[in-house]
Structure formats: structure tokens, C-alpha cells
Amino acid sequence: MKAIWFARDVRILYYNIMSKKRIFSGIQPSGNLHIGNYLGAIKNWVKLQDEFESIFCVVDMHAITVLQDPEELKKKTIEVAKAYLASGIDPEKSSIFIQSQVSQHAELAWILNTVAKVSEMERMTQFKDKSQKNQEGVGMGLFDYPVLMAADILLYDTEKVPVGEDQVQHVEMTRTLGRRFNQKFGETFVIPEPHITKEGMRIMGLDDPTNKMSKSAESEYNYIALTDDAEAIRKKIKKAVTDSGSEIKYQDDKPALKNLINIYSAFADKAPEEIEKIYEGKSYAEFKDGLAEIIIEKLKPIQEKMKALSDEEVLEILRKGAEKVRPIAKAKLDEVKKRVGFIL
Ligand code: ATP
Numbered sequence: 001m002k003a004i005w006f007a008r009d010v011r012i013l014y015y016n017i018m019s020k021k022r023i024f025s026g027i028q029p030s031g032n033l034h035i036g037n038y039l040g041a042i043k044n045w046v047k048l049q050d051e052f053e054s055i056f057c058v059v060d061m062h063a064i065t066v067l068q069d070p071e072e073l074k075k076k077t078i079e080v081a082k083a084y085l086a087s088g089i090d091p092e093k094s095s096i097f098i099q100s101q102v103s104q105h106a107e108l109a110w111i112l113n114t115v116a117k118v119s120e121m122e123r124m125t126q127f128k129d130k131s132q133k134n135q136e137g138v139g140m141g142l143f144d145y146p147v148l149m150a151a152d153i154l155l156y157d158t159e160k161v162p163v164g165e166d167q168v169q170h171v172e173m174t175r176t177l178g179r180r181f182n183q184k185f186g187e188t189f190v191i192p193e194p195h196i197t198k199e200g201m202r203i204m205g206l207d208d209p210t211n212k213m214s215k216s217a218e219s220e221y222n223y224i225a226l227t228d229d230a231e232a233i234r235k236k237i238k239k240a241v242t243d244s245g246s247e248i249k250y251q252d253d254k255p256a257l258k259n260l261i262n263i264y265s266a267f268a269d270k271a272p273e274e275i276e277k278i279y280e281g282k283s284y285a286e287f288k289d290g291l292a293e294i295i296i297e298k299l300k301p302i303q304e305k306m307k308a309l310s311d312e313e314v315l316e317i318l319r320k321g322a323e324k325v326r327p328i329a330k331a332k333l334d335e336v337k338k339r340v341g342f343i344l
């Protein structure tokens with residue numbers, strides 16, 4: 001009897017593993033990882049990795065779409081992977097790897113370039129924003145960024161893409177390119193959906209609540225880096241812009257305060273209304289002190305784990321991750337090559 005139950009359990013387990021949907025996401029090693037990346041992406045990934053077959057990438061090929069110092073890029077690539085691991089991404093459950101170590105990403109991007117249109121790439125908000133900052137010479141890579149991102153996602157039959165709200169437009173573009181390819185060449189790609197969480201969807205800059213917090217921001221007072229120490233966090237929160245008034249109220253006409261409450265809410269796992277209640281009758285200064293302390297408390301274990309990881313062990317995990325996903329990427333790329341008429 002026991003044996004029968006055991007066999008049934010194994011069958012159910014096997015079915016669960018086989019039917020798990022796949023998610024894919026990545027972060028560029030383009031600067032200092034910040035709490036927007038953590039709350040908008042990584043924190044969400046950690047929650048999703050049990051439910052989904054998860055693939056998380058350090059997208060170094062995306063990072064070089066704006067100028068990077070080569071030595072710094074290497075360091076940041078390892079640092080991003082350390083942040084994934086220290087935040088709770090488990091390499092036994094999820095695959096983590098470096099984008100440039102799986103060459104199929106670049107190959108598929110080239111093929112997708114032939115179905116993408118210049119006019120639709122010109123409409124991408126990120127391209128418009130970043131090219132404004134780099135007017136001296138906007139590279140083709142920056143223009144082509146969404147096509148490479150589509151390749152990243154489509155290579156793995158990804159069903160959901162957990163990103164911050166700023167990347168939803170690119171996931172939409174991925175859907176467009178996937179559908180267009182399927183129409184031209186026959187059913188090849190799974191059409192993915194963006195997956196965003198309410199709390200972390202768009203963390204705004206501490207120095208400018210009208211623009212999102214960014215790694216590539218000019219001032220370090222724009223963001224709190226995952227590696228900032230307690231003193232830096234206190235200083236940056238103190239300096240963060242606030243709105244006129246003195247009450248701690250979560251409302252649209254107070255965008256700076258709303259952003260700070262969102263950060264508090266995401267770190268403390270408390271609704272904005274609860275935070276309003278805690279700080280009823282209290283000053284901005286008291287609220288900011290409380291906010292700085294909760295960020296310090298929540299980042300501390302991540303920072304300790306990041307420090308404890310050696311570069312060598314992380315590189316080993318990344319190499320193993322690349323080995324694990326390469327066969328999936330190769331099978332899909334071969335299918336694509338056949339579809340377009342390449343001889344394998
Ligand atoms: P860069 O300025 O170099 O583009 P970035 O800070 O925008 O860097 P990315 O590597 O482009 O970071 O994005 C990694 C992930 O973090 C994406 O899922 C993106 O949507 C998310 N993300 C980035 N900034 C924020 C933010 N301010 N709030 C919430 N999520 C964010």
C-alpha cells in the first residue's frame with residue numbers, strides 16, 4: 001500500500017516539475033545596484049523561484065550599450081551575481097549565468113533584427129531617455145537593446161518576465177517580435193507576459209521623484225546602493241527631497257513623500273496606510289529616521305552575505321548556470337535557424 005502511495009507521490013512531483021512555467025529576468029552590471037533593482041526585481045524573483053522554473057541572467061551585453069570601463073564591468077558582473085545569491089536566489093533551484101557566456105543570445109538578436117522595425121525602436125522610452133544623455137554618439141547597441149532583450153526572453157520559452165515597470169514596454173516589444181516571427185515563419189516562440197509587483201514597480205530617484213531611481217544616475221544622491229553602509233543611507237535619506245507640508249500623507253500630489261512611503265512599505269511589508277498611521281502627528285524628520293533604519297536593517301543581512309561570497313565560488317556558480325541553460329538556448333536557436341532557412 002505504502003509503495004503505491006509513494007509511486008503516486010513521485011508521479012505528482014514529476015508532474016509538478018515538468019509543468020512548471022518558466023520565468024526569465026536580468027540586471028545589467030552597469031553601475032551600483034540600488035534598492036529600486038532590489039524591490040522592483042530581485043525581491044520578487046526570490047518569491048517566484050519556488051513556483052517557476054527560474055532563469056536569472058547578469059546581462060553584460062546590455063551593459064555595454066553605454067560606455068563601461070572593462071575592469072569595472074568585470075567587478076560589477078560578479079557583484080550583481082553576488083547580490084542575486086545574497087538576496088536569496090538559490091542556485092539549486094534557479095539558474096544564474098552571465099549573458100555573454102551563452103552566445104545564442106547574440107545570434108538570436110541578429111535574426112530578430114530582421115523582423116524588428118526601426119520606427120518601433122525609435123519609440124522606446126528608454127532609448128529616448130538614454131540617447132538624450134549620450135548625445136555625442138548614440139551607439140547602435142543602445143538602439144538595438146530591446147531586440148537583444150527579446151532574444152534573451154524568447155530563447156527560453158519564457159512565460160513570465162518579472163521586471164520593474166520601466167521595462168514593461170520592452171516586454172511588450174518582445175511580444176510583438178515573437179508574434180511577428182511566428183506569423184512569418186510558423187509557431188516557434190512562446191509569447192511571454194510581464195510580471196510586476198505593486199510595491200516595487202517603480203522606485204523614483206531620491207533627488208528627483210519625477211524620474212526613476214537608476215544605476216546610471218549622475219548623482220549618488222539619486223539612489224541607495226545595496227552596498228551603502230548605515231552612515232551613507234542615513235545621509236542620503238536625510239538629503240532626499242520632500243514635498244511642501246508637514247504631514248506624512250500618501251497622496252499623488254506629494255510625489256516625493258509617496259516615493260519614500262513606497263520604499264518604507266516595500267521594505268517593511270506594510271501597507272502605505274499603516275505607515276501613515278505610525279507617523280500620524282510626527283514630523284518628516286522622524287519619518288525619515290524611521291525609513292533609514294528600516295532600510296539599514298533589511299539590507300544588513302544581504303550585505304553580510306555578499307561580503308562572505310568569494311569571487312571564485314560565484315564564477316563557478318555562473319559557469320555551471322551557463323552550462324545548464326545553454327542546451328535550452330541551443331535547441332531554440334537551432335529551431336529558429338531551420339525556420340529561416342539556415343543550413344545546420
Ligand atoms: P541603468 O540605469 O543602467 O539602466 P537600472 O537601474 O535601470 O540601470 P537595469 O539593469 O536596467 O537597472 O534594470 C534591472 C531591473 O531593475 C529591471 O527589472 C528594472 O525594471 C528594475 N528597475 C530598475 N530601476 C528600477 C526602479 N527605479 N524601480 C523599480 N524597478 C527598477
Ligand code: MG
Nearest residue numbers: 028126166214
Ligand atoms: Mg535600466
